[in-house]
Amino acid sequence: MxxxxxxxxxxxxxxxxxxxxxxxxxxxxxxxxxxxxxxxxxxxxxxxxxxxxxxxxxxxxxxxxxxxxxxSDKSDLYVAVGEWGTDLLMQRLRPLFRTNGSANQLIRSLLDAYLGLIEEYPDLYRFVVQRNFTDRPVASDPVSHEKTVIANSLARLLGRYLRALGLDSGGVEVWSHGLVGLVQASGDWWLDRQTMSREDLTTYLAQVIWSGIDGVLRSAGLVLDPDEDLELLDQAYWEAVPDEGSG
Structure with a gap:
């Protein structure tokens, strides 16, 4: 060489x-x-x-x-902590978006996972939501990002079921973002007041959410039992659906 x-x-x-x-x-x-x-x-x-x-x-x-x-500063650390919390929440929610079962089971499992997390980490939740720690505006708001990720996942799930029932799925994004706002606002109130158990709050919210879904179905001439298994999508379908990322 x-x-x-x-x-x-x-x-x-x-x-x-x-x-x-x-x-x-x-x-x-x-x-x-x-x-x-x-x-x-x-x-x-x-x-x-x-x-x-x-x-x-x-x-x-x-x-x-x-x-x-x-x-780089306190805001950078705040965003990193918020992303940690969002990732943890999606780890618990993501598998639930890929399961069959009754409407009540699905609604209650999603609600329980969300409320269970904020009950487990109340101060972390307040830290992220209140944003008192930040020393400048943040370009990536973990709260808004979390709401968007959950709403988009919920919209995809609702869309799959509505299309499987032969219904128009055009309104699922509006409904999903509204439902996420409802649950978050209720969770904020409950975390501060603690005037009822998590189980009772889950039951009340599940009733409200199902009433809205039931109204949409009835307007299309469909009446479903919320406790009946909705085996509308087979396992092969779920396996073909990619995981919803949190980032």
Whole structure:
């Protein structure tokens, strides 16, 4: 091998080695950032939605300057925590959008998953919704993103059932966004008041939601039992439907 060829090979090896080192460094930073988000979630659980950067740094066992190496500012950390919460919620909701069963079972399971999460993480929910932690407007609002992801998933589900029944599905986006707003507003009220059990709230909301769906069906001349299994879409259909992402 000529000296020139050896030089070219050495340069290429350095380039490949440098790319590998950069990727390892990026992966390390992603992992470290994820660890700090987890620490922030724990600090919120301990100190409440008015948690400060000092509290989060102490929970993570680092100094504030170290936090700012991984998050450009408080708003950046706020968005990361909000995305963590949205991902967790969608992990619980996503499988429910891919199941058969009765209308009541589906409605109640979705409601219970959502209300169960905000009951489990009340201060995290308030932290994200109240947005007191941010020090500037955020370009990516995790609350709006969460509502959109859930509404879009619900619209796809309703659309599949309406089309399977031979009905027009043109209104599913409007209905879905309205239902998401209803559940979120009710959840906000319930989290602050706690004047009823989660089971009772789920029952009341399920009654309201089914009444709306029942009205649409009856206007088309269809009457369905909300407790009857709706085996309208077979397993092969569900397996062909891709998972709904959270991002």
């Amino acid at each position: 000529s000296s020139h060829a050896r030089h070219v090979k050495a340069v290429r090896s350095d380039e490949h080695g440098g790319d590998a080192r950069k990727e390892r460094w990026r992966e390390h930073r992603r992992a470290r950032r994820a660890e700090l988000v987890q620490a922030a979630v724990r600090a919120i659980g301990e100190h409440g939605p008015d948690v400060g950067m000092d509290d989060i740094a102490a929970e993570a066992g680092v100094s504030k300057p170290v936090l700012y190496r991984h998050f």
